[in-house]
Amino acid sequence: MAHDHHEPDYKFRGWMGLDESSVDGNMVFQEYEPKPLEESDVDIKVTHCGVCGSDVHTLRSGWGPTLYPCVTGHEIVGIVVRAGSKVEGGLKLGDRVGVGAQSMSCLQPDCEQCSNNMECYCQNAMIPTYNSIYPGGAKSYGGFADYWRGPSHFVVKIPDAIPSDVAAPMLCAGIATFSPLKKYGAGPGKTVGIIGLGGLGHFGIMGAKALECDKVVAISRSSAKKEDALKLGATDFVATADGADWAKTWSNTLDLILCTVSSANLPLTQYLQLLRVNGQFIQLGSPDESLPSFNAFALTAKGAKMGGSSIGSPSEIREMLDFFARKGVRTWNTNLPMQQANKAILDLEAGKARYRYVLVNENHV
Known part of the structure; x- marks a missing residue:
C-alpha cells in the first residue's frame, strides 16, 4: 500500500523522561521527532500501553545512562494509521496491532538469530522499542504517547478475541x-x-x-x-x-x-x-x-x-496470542488514563500493581 510523503496531520507527543528525577513522577508531556518514515514502517495511533518494570529502570538510568529525553512504554496496542509500501505481515490501515519490547534487529539473511525467529537475541542490532538508536541515528521512542512509528516486522496483529487493554501487557x-x-x-x-x-x-x-x-x-x-x-x-x-x-x-x-x-x-x-x-x-x-x-x-x-531468557520474537508473540486467545488467558490489569502516566510509575514502584497497569489513551479510545 503506497502512501504520500506529506507530513501527517498528527503530532508525536508523549510522556517524556528528561532526567533521572523523571522516575519520581516528573515525566513531562511534550512533542518529539520520531524516526524518519521508511517504506517498511508503520505509524500506530496508540490506544493502550502497559507499564513495565523496565520503564522504571530506564527512567532512573538503572541499567546504565539513559538517552534522555526518552519516552518509555513497550506494551503498545493501537491502530495502524499509516503504512509504507513495503510493510510486512499484511498490515493495513485500520488494523489493530501491538508492539512489544523490541522494534528492530539486523534482519540479515546470514544472521543466525534473525533467520531463525530469534530476533530478540540478534547480536548485530537488538534495538529496543525505546531508549535506543536506529541505524541512521534516530532515537526509538515508546508508547506512553499518542502515536508510535517503527519497523513493521516487529508489529503483530491482535486476535479479535483479546481486548486491547488485556493484550498490551502480553507483548512484554x-x-x-x-x-x-x-x-x-x-x-x-x-x-x-x-x-x-x-x-x-x-x-x-x-x-x-x-x-x-x-x-x-x-x-x-x-x-x-x-x-x-x-x-x-x-x-x-x-x-x-x-x-x-x-x-x-x-x-x-x-x-x-x-x-x-x-x-x-x-x-x-x-x-x-x-x-x-x-x-x-x-x-x-x-x-x-x-x-x-x-x-x-x-x-x-x-x-x-x-x-x-529475554523477551520473544514476533513469531513467538503471535503464537502466544493465539494460544492465550484459545485458552482464555487474560491479563489481570488495572487501567488508568494515560494522563496519569506519572502516577502509574509511582504506584508500580510502590508495589501496588495487581498485576499490570495499562495506560488508556482517552484521546484515541
Whole structure:
C-alpha cells in the first residue's frame, strides 16, 4: 500500500523522561521527532500501553545512562494509521496491532538469530522499542504517547478475541514468561516454580497452567498474594519469609524455575536446592546490580542448568496470542488514563500493581 510523503496531520507527543528525577513522577508531556518514515514502517495511533518494570529502570538510568529525553512504554496496542509500501505481515490501515519490547534487529539473511525467529537475541542490532538508536541515528521512542512509528516486522496483529487493554501487557510480560515456558519444556508431567508475583509472575502462573503443567508453585516473600496466586492457577504457594524450612520442604521438586524478580537480593542457593536432577533455573528479571554468588555444587550435584531468557520474537508473540486467545488467558490489569502516566510509575514502584497497569489513551479510545 503506497502512501504520500506529506507530513501527517498528527503530532508525536508523549510522556517524556528528561532526567533521572523523571522516575519520581516528573515525566513531562511534550512533542518529539520520531524516526524518519521508511517504506517498511508503520505509524500506530496508540490506544493502550502497559507499564513495565523496565520503564522504571530506564527512567532512573538503572541499567546504565539513559538517552534522555526518552519516552518509555513497550506494551503498545493501537491502530495502524499509516503504512509504507513495503510493510510486512499484511498490515493495513485500520488494523489493530501491538508492539512489544523490541522494534528492530539486523534482519540479515546470514544472521543466525534473525533467520531463525530469534530476533530478540540478534547480536548485530537488538534495538529496543525505546531508549535506543536506529541505524541512521534516530532515537526509538515508546508508547506512553499518542502515536508510535517503527519497523513493521516487529508489529503483530491482535486476535479479535483479546481486548486491547488485556493484550498490551502480553507483548512484554506475557512473552517474557511464555517463551521460556515453551522453550524449556513446561507441560504435562512437569512441575514449574514461578518466583515473584508481579506483572511477569502472574503471566508465568497463568501460562504454566494453560500449558497443563502437573504442578505450578508460586514462590513469593510473603503470603500477601497467596489467594491471588491460587486464583491465577497455582497449585501450591511458598512464602520464603515464613521461616527457613521452605527450601528443605520443597527441595528436589521442580523441573523448571522462572525467576521474574528484578532484585539482586535473592536466596539463590536455596532456589537452586528446589531443582530436581536435570532441572533448570531461568532468570528473567534484570536487577540493576549483579546476582549473588552460589556454590558450584548447586549445579554439579544435580546436573542442573542455570540460564536466562529475554523477551520473544514476533513469531513467538503471535503464537502466544493465539494460544492465550484459545485458552482464555487474560491479563489481570488495572487501567488508568494515560494522563496519569506519572502516577502509574509511582504506584508500580510502590508495589501496588495487581498485576499490570495499562495506560488508556482517552484521546484515541
